[in-house]
Amino acid sequence: MYAILSFDTEDYITPESDEIALDVAKILWEEGLRGTFNVVGEKARALLMRGRQDVIRALAQHDVTVHTNLHSTHPTMSEYLEDKGWEDGVAEWLLREEPGVKSVSEIFGRYPIAWNAAGRGWGPQAGAGLRRLGIPLLQSSKTHIRDGDVHWFAGTLTYPMEHALPDCGKYYEDDASDDDYEWFDDILGNDKAFEKKLLSFANQIEEAYRKGVGFVNLCMFHPTKLRSLAWWDYINYMDGVNPSRDAYKMPPAKPQEEIERALINFRRLITFVRDQTPVQLLTLSELVGVYSETERLVSLKDVVEMATRASDTGELFTEDWRASPAELLYLLTIWAENPNAFASMGMEHVCFVEGPINPAPEQYQAMSFEWPSLQNLANRAREFIRLNQRVPTVLEQNGSHIGPATLFLALAHALALFSLKGSFPRKIQVQVGSQTPSIGEELSLDVHQNVPGWVHKPDLDVSLIALHTKLQSWTLRPARLKR
Numbered sequence: 001m002y003a004i005l006s007f008d009t010e011d012y013i014t015p016e017s018d019e020i021a022l023d024v025a026k027i028l029w030e031e032g033l034r035g036t037f038n039v040v041g042e043k044a045r046a047l048l049m050r051g052r053q054d055v056i057r058a059l060a061q062h063d064v065t066v067h068t069n070l071h072s073t074h075p076t077m078s079e080y081l082e083d084k085g086w087e088d089g090v091a092e093w094l095l096r097e098e099p100g101v102k103s104v105s106e107i108f109g110r111y112p113i114a115w116n117a118a119g120r121g122w123g124p125q126a127g128a129g130l131r132r133l134g135i136p137l138l139q140s141s142k143t144h145i146r147d148g149d150v151h152w153f154a155g156t157l158t159y160p161m162e163h164a165l166p167d168c169g170k171y172y173e174d175d176a177s178d179d180d181y182e183w184f185d186d187i188l189g190n191d192k193a194f195e196k197k198l199l200s201f202a203n204q205i206e207e208a209y210r211k212g213v214g215f216v217n218l219c220m221f222h223p224t225k226l227r228s229l230a231w232w233d234y235i236n237y238m239d240g241v242n243p244s245r246d247a248y249k250m251p252p253a254k255p256q257e258e259i260e261r262a263l264i265n266f267r268r269l270i271t272f273v274r275d276q277t278p279v280q281l282l283t284l285s286e287l288v289g290v291y292s293e294t295e296r297l298v299s300l301k302d303v304v305e306m307a308t309r310a311s312d313t314g315e316l317f318t319e320d321w322r323a324s325p326a327e328l329l330y331l332l333t334i335w336a337e338n339p340n341a342f343a344s345m346g347m348e349h350v351c352f353v354e355g356p357i358n359p360a361p362e363q364y365q366a367m368s369f370e371w372p373s374l375q376n377l378a379n380r381a382r383e384f385i386r387l388n389q390r391v392p393t394v395l396e397q398n399g400s401h402i403g404p405a406t407l408f409l410a411l412a413h414a415l416a417l418f419s420l421k422g423s424f425p426r427k428i429q430v431q432v433g434s435q436t437p438s439i440g441e442e443l444s445l446d447v448h449q450n451v452p453g454w455v456h457k458p459d460l461d462v463s464l465i466a467l468h469t470k471l472q473s474w475t476l477r478p479a480r481l482k483r
């Protein structure tokens with residue numbers, strides 16, 4: 001099981017937090033380990049302005065990624081994407097986040113390999129934005145697949161939030177006790193509580209290993225929180241309010257003795273993870289290398305296998321590394337162009353296809369197609385995808401609206417039957433449950449439950465963010481480990 005050690009380095013308000021990041025980077029280096037520092041754009045600029053070349057140099061010896069441009073400053077990512085659709089949302093994300101990427105690259109002297117959202121923030125447009133910026137990995141996504149961990153979403157490599165350990169337990173629930181801590185932030189300075197947490201942490205790693213998880217992000221703590229008693233952003237940015245620079249509140253410091261104790265226990269924590277747990281520690285760059293792919297080629301046999309599975313289950317399944325539902329739809333339309341000739345074709349190159357950008361009307365009633373009309377629909381869908389690299393929202397035929405999932409399943413049935421019998425039935429019948437993969441509904445629910453709160457404005461409406469997350473579930477597929 002692969003793992004990284006990651007540290008969100010975000011507090012641009014408190015100068016003393018720079019020092020702790022330096023200590024953490026040095027201790028990792030002394031122990032022969034390389035961590036991942038997720039640095040906020042504004043924090044990188046603050047380090048430069050405060051003349052902390054020593055901190056910049058020490059962090060640059062590890063992997064440095066981007067942890068948003070402005071973190072908790074309003075509007076946060078979910079706030080500025082609240083009223084956005086897909087294309088305007090991607091443009092807005094690039095406008096707001098590219099300056100952070102630029103600052104981190106310039107200040108640390110290397111183009112970042114990953115990006116992660118702040119707090120409970122989320123926007124599916126980040127996946128598409130990162131693809132355009134050539135940043136390969138979106139960390140801690142609010143997406144997942146049913147079987148597997150590292151996956152592709154909106155054309156970008158990612159892994160689910162739940163694969164960050166330690167599990168914060170009941171910390172966020174009403175009946176949390178003093179034993180429920182958030183990561184290691186507030187526990188490293190307390191020997192007794194730390195030893196107890198270390199044991200449960202080791203158990204969580206063991207459990208993930210036993211379940212066959214391929215990758216875990218060991219999200220250690222936030223360096224600023226090792227020295228501060230309060231969250232720098234909670235006291236300044238709560239409920240959607242932006243303070244002016246001269247009104248910044250400084251979080252009170254922990255006693256010096258506790259900070260020193262925390263650094264001693266930190267060394268124990270990382271050496272314990274290195275020596276006592278079944279993880280292979282990697283840098284994030286190495287991890288991306290392990291999962292990245294240069295090209296995907298599929299044969300007719302692959303397409304028939306995937307079509308048959310879709311036809312048998314009636315599912316737009318997201319568990320096949322060879323193609324996402326969006327990409328399989330495109331492959332099916334290529335087959336439909338000339339069903340007999342396709343068999344003589346060699347390997348087909350799979351190109352990324354985006355999910356639809358608007359919801360199609362749901363059509364739960366059964367529909368039936370004769371082959372010529374289905375072929376006509378497939379031809380139009382194929383032309384649309386070629387032009388736009390995206391699944392069409394809806395197609396019209398003789399006054400009725402055909403959603404993309406209806407077309408997908410009708411083509412899957414047609415190919416499954418054709419490969420068995422060498423001919424088409426008189427009618428191809430199809431009944432779909434939803435116009436998006438069924439996992440899309442789970443993702444949407446997760447957005448509604450987990451994005452509001454944190455420092456967000458109290459009336460944040462996440463409906464559009466949830467909708468676009470669900471629509472882009474068309475792009476989900478597992479990442480494949482390079483052998």
Ligand SMILES: [Zn+2]
Binds near residue numbers: 008010067119
């Ligand atoms: Zn953060």
